[in-house]
Amino acid sequence: MQLRTRALETILLEKGYIEPAAIDLLIETYEKKIGPRNGAQVVAKAWVDPKFRQWLFADGTAAVESLGFSGRSANHLVALENTPSVHNMVVCTLCSCYPWAVLGLPPLWYKSAPYRSRTVADPRGVLADFGVELPKDMEIRVWDSTAELRYLVVPMRPAGTEGWSEDNLADLVTRDSMIGTGLAKSPKDLK
């Protein structure tokens, strides 16, 4: 596979179809720059700033763009509010749609057959795979990203974080908590 990739890159380069510097930049962007820290900042702000929170749930794309995160795979961003009565989970059963601008590229498990096949039918079983158990009576809402809308789960703010700064709060926001396969860390977990 490595050899085939290299061969194709060489051909495209020789034909002038691609520019090596652009390729390097693309890799650097998604390997180093864009990742779940972006989403964590969005969530932390939504936890401390009621106005931003309102905006985020009313128009996710614009609210997230105000923090400088926009573009590819987040042109239509919808924020999903976790509450004590509803837990949201995101999947793409048909391929691997994922909000790149706020979470970076998706992890292998998100793109895998076990996750894509089972989340829509047995979300609690999938949560158990992640070590997460929710109250029996909590509604679980699964969002299958079948179109160009991208979903970002906004987890519940952990208890015992009153007065924390956005930066500190962001440390509690895991990637999985923004997909719905995890919960935000508690202050205890941080230690």
Add this chain to the structure above:
Amino acid sequence: MNGAQDLGGMHGFGPVVPEPNEPVFHAEWERRAFALTLAAAMPGDWNLDMTRFARENRPPAEYLAMSYYQVWFAALEAMLKERGLVADDEIDTGHSLHPPKPVARTLSPGDVAQVLHRGAPTERETKRAAKFKAGDKVRAKTINPVTHTRLPRYVRGRTGTIERVIGCHVFPDSNALGAGENPQWLYTVRFEGRELWGGNADPTVAVSVDAWEPYLEPVA
């Protein structure tokens, strides 16, 4: 189970390619795997539905990548191990390392012809009356058991017509689990191609499945 065995309606497999003058078996190991599977069912004391479940119960990518008799053989190994008739170290070394378990029956050469000729009929007597009759409209239920079932996904939730009341037959969904034969009325149900595949489908096509009563509900 919603596994790779449930192929009806999937796309992307390409054309059907018949092999001219195809031999019955393509390799010596296929002959042996075939015969072992038939013969081991007696000491193994499993039924056909258990065998089918053992074959389909694997990751879809694996099922689709394996050849036909590779699937058979993998299921045979799995069932023998599950029942403690052979152990991993024995399969690794290719020799019996532990005493055999007592088994009720084995297949002797003298019995082969008779056993094959007798087969394993699945029709059973019942005093219950059949719920449906020919001509009745029925809907295949939406069910998604994680265990063995013989109701293909492509008919679930679809409406069809009872064409034939076949009789009362062993119910695979129970039999595959060792939960008894639990015989149920069996029907041939006819579905129009357009009901299964939508308004653009070929109007001359109809498909039937044989469906047990618990798979069906009346349509008013």
Add this chain to the structure above:
Amino acid sequence: MSGHDDHHHDHDHSELTETQLRVRALETVLTEKGYVDPAALDLLIETYEKKVGPRNGARVVAKAWADPAYRTRLFKEATSAIAEFGYAGRQGEHIVALENTPAQHNMVVCTLCSCYPWPVLGLPPLWYKSAPYRSRVVADPRGVLADFGVTLPQGTKIRVWDSTAEIRYLVIPMRPAGTDGWSEEKLGELVTRDSMIGTGLPKSPKDLAK
């Protein structure tokens, strides 16, 4: 044993060899334990490789073409009509004969595994057990027929029978024209395996002459 740990590599000959070795190993173990008798295995193989095959079904079809009383019995109660030839048993415990007519063509599949009427047709060919056939024939039977080089009139209804239970289906193709007065034996030569599954038609007298 590393059986399926490494299934990402190509399916080359070494994998077949590995399967071959595993099959031989299991046969030895089962024989040593007294669970199976190698002579019985040989007999099973011989039965389905040499004795039982589509010639059985061809005799049934030819008789249905030549003998109206038999035809009636066959469509009424196929299992017993077929047993008149001595064909019965495993994977043919409950057989239903399907009549092809100018108005309706029948095709048989098993989308869920590979159910097939062994006593009259022997073991199924590879294509019958393959994903392309099993996935497509229920949705696009005319496309599958095209793969076999068969084109039916647009108006002919196509009926696909998915063998989801223990009922086994045998298609009785239409008798070719120009065969009046032929013996059952000669008629039997026109009956192909595929014509009894529904992916083919019987040969014509011209085909036989070739």
